[in-house]
Amino acid sequence: MTDFNAASFLDTLGLRATRPRLAIAHILFADGQNRHVTAEWLAEKVGQQGEPVALATIYNTLHSLVDAGVLRIVRGTGNDNIVFDTYTRPHHHFLDERTGELTDIPDGHLTLGNLPTAPDGRTIAGYDIIIRLS
Numbered sequence: 001m002t003d004f005n006a007a008s009f010l011d012t013l014g015l016r017a018t019r020p021r022l023a024i025a026h027i028l029f030a031d032g033q034n035r036h037v038t039a040e041w042l043a044e045k046v047g048q049q050g051e052p053v054a055l056a057t058i059y060n061t062l063h064s065l066v067d068a069g070v071l072r073i074v075r076g077t078g079n080d081n082i083v084f085d086t087y088t089r090p091h092h093h094f095l096d097e098r099t100g101e102l103t104d105i106p107d108g109h110l111t112l113g114n115l116p117t118a119p120d121g122r123t124i125a126g127y128d129i130i131i132r133l134s
Helices: 006-012 019-029 039-048 055-067
Strands: 036-038 072-074 083-085 092-096 102-105 130-133
Touching: 006 019, 019 039, 019 055, 036 039, 039 055, 055 083
Parallel strands: 092 130
Antiparallel strands: 036 083, 072 083, 092 102
């Protein structure tokens, strides 16, 4: 996305274009690259742009972007930080246990058969697999 317009992007999501949201959207989406981020990493990047933002605002914005469908939360990374993924299609991850770095496993490179029956009349909505690397 060479001509990324953060204000238009947020508007299409139904989100008000506040200064913190504009800065966050630009960092996450302007270059069109998929990335895995924590709120703490993002707060540091926003601060480096001369736009310090409270961590609570960062989290609120990230969760708004999750609700809008342009971010997803990756669970099971084993650290205390929530990881947000800009690639929202179903996919799985490698996790480097030494560095904490997540790497996408390309679509179609991992399948799972014989899923168990969901308990209590529930249905399986999907699954996320994290393959840990040492």
